[in-house]
Amino acid sequence: MNTNIVIVGGGPVGRAFALAASRLANVDVTVVERSVTLAPAPAAAFDHRVYALSPASLVFLAEIGASPDAARLSKVRAMQVWGDDANSHLDLAQGQPIATIVEHAALMFALEQAASNIERIRVLRGAVPKAMGTNGNQHELEMDDGSTLRADLLVGADGSRSQIREWAGIPAVVKDYESDGIVANLHCEFAHGDVARQWFTTDAVLAYLPLPEKQISVVWSVLRAKSEALKALGDADFCRAVESAGHNVLGKLTLASPVARFPLARVIADHWCAPGLALMGDAAHAVHPLAGQGVNLGFADARTLCETLRNRSRFSAAGDMLVLRKYERARREATLALSELTDKLRALYMSNAKAASWVRNDGLSLLNRMPHAKAALVHYAFS
Ligand SMILES: Cc1cc2nc3c(=O)[nH]c(=O)nc-3n(C[C@H](O)[C@H](O)[C@H](O)COP(=O)(O)OP(=O)(O)OC[C@H]3O[C@@H](n4cnc5c(N)ncnc54)[C@H](O)[C@@H]3O)c2cc1C
Incomplete structure (x- = not known):
């Protein structure tokens, strides 16, 4: 009998995992998504929600047959970072593109198109589970239309306020940043030169990300009072x-x-698995957008869980804790480290203390004169 994998949450991470999991032997995959609408082909205007995809995420999307339309992508070839003293800055560049900007709409369209030809993937739209029952490694979801879904492996990819995480009784540490991420696309007078730019000040982090056609995507993380004023x-x-x-x-x-505005919070689930259940993407971890890594971390989860399932012994079931713990071990520590780093960086930039001011200004300029350290930073942040 086939293994039933049920994924709650058809966002970028849940959809990518569905595609990757459908390539495993003897599985049936069901995606449960609250939203009713299909991702339309991207409109002429660029979507205001964008992701900075790492090279590894692009490779993963190609592997699962969901590469977004190249005409909608823009390459980041260099990055400039400024402290609150306008003279201190850091230039990061390497031979190849550091990251690729893709709109949410173009990414979702590619993921949905790729899944539409795969019989093993069933997508339930406008569907929300009402309750979850657990029997050993198996879970049953009672759906709002009265139907029941049985899962040998239930995957919570339902975002930072994950209902699946809550039903599984998995605690999460949540830190409300009391800030909003303000996002919008803007036409610019001067060419952006494929450079991503970022300014860190004591009350905000502003990013300009290059889009095609002399446009930029702005992600401005600001304290709530400033958000209200804006x-x-x-x-x-x-x-x-x-x-x-x-x-x-x-x-x-x-x-x-x-x-558009999105409230910002850091979330990290205490565990990423329970018998027959795994969390991934923002359901397991949400990080501050200043590092632009949210979806990249989620894609790495999806890829790792698939590899773990593929490489398990033939005597293990997909929902066995031995298998799922391997996935958790492979992903949680690295994610926690990035989440901590992002959180500390944000705290450093928001601090008025003199030492913090030195680090974010003179420290930035010092780092700018250290090519090896810069290369290591680019590798760590974008590979
Ligand atoms: C301002 C801002 C800027 C960002 N910029 C970047 C960036 O540049 N690069 C980057 O990598 N990341 C960025 N991120 C983070 C990124 O948006 C998230 O990490 C990413 O969306 C996580 O994807 P996900 O699929 O895990 O969750 P989500 O995108 O939250 O998707 C969850 C899905 O689950 C569905 N769902 C939820 N509950 C239920 C339920 N009970 N039943 C059925 N369906 C349900 C939702 O409808 C949704 O489709 C940014 C975030 C913010 C706020």
């Missing part, structure tokens, strides 16, 4: 605020998309 601005004043926070490096900016 929300009150009209479009033109908002653009002036973005220009000024980015020291006018790209000249005049004009809005090319709506402005």
Whole structure:
């Protein structure tokens, strides 16, 4: 009999895992997604929600047959980082692109298209589980339409407020950053040169990510009070605020998309598995967007869980703790380290202490004069 893998959450990570898992022998995969709508082909205008994909994530997407349309991708060939003293900065570049920017819409379209031809993947849209029952390694989801789904392996990929995590009784440490991530696309007067730019100040982290056609995606992580003040601005004043926070490096900016806000929190689940159940993506860990690593970490989870399932002994079932713990061990420590680093970096930049100010300004300039350290940083952050 085939192994039933049920994935709750059809976001980028759940959909990628579904594609990867469908390549395992003797499995049937069901994706349960609350949202009703199919991802449409990307519209002419760029989606305001974008991801900076690492080279490893791009390889993974190619492996599962879900490479996004190349016309919608933009390569980041260099990165510039500034401290709050406008003279201190760090230039990061290497021979090949550091990261690739992809819109959420283009990514979801590629993932859905790839799954549409695979019979072993069943996608239930507009579907939400009402309750979860557990019997040994097996789980049963009672669905809101009265049906029941039986899972030999239940995967919670249902985002940072994961219902599956809660039903499984897995505690999570949640740190509310009391900040919003403000995202929007803007046309820029001067060419961005495929450079990602980031400014760290004591109340915000601002990122300009290059998009095709002289546009940038702005991700501005700001404390809630500043977020409210920015929300009150009209479009033109908002653009002036973005220009000024980015020291006018790209000249005049004009809005090319709506402005959206996402509350920011750090989440890390105490465990990533239980008998017959695994967590992945934001359901297991959500990190501050300043490192732009959220979806990359989730794709690494999806790839690792698949490899662990593929390499298990033929005497083990997919839901065995011995198997799932291997997945957790392979992913949790590294994710925790990145989550800590991001959190500490954010704290360093928000601190008014003199030592912190030295590190974020003089320290940045010092690092800028150390090519080997810079190369190591690029490798750590983007591989
Ligand atoms: C402002 C901001 C900027 C970011 N920038 C970047 C970046 O540049 N690069 C990057 O890698 N990451 C970035 N991230 C992080 C990234 O968005 C997340 O890490 C990523 O979306 C996680 O994907 P996921 O599939 O795990 O979860 P989600 O994207 O949250 O998807 C979860 C899915 O589960 C569904 N769902 C939830 N509950 C249920 C339920 N009970 N039943 C059925 N379905 C359910 C939801 O509808 C959704 O489709 C950013 C985040 C923010 C807030």
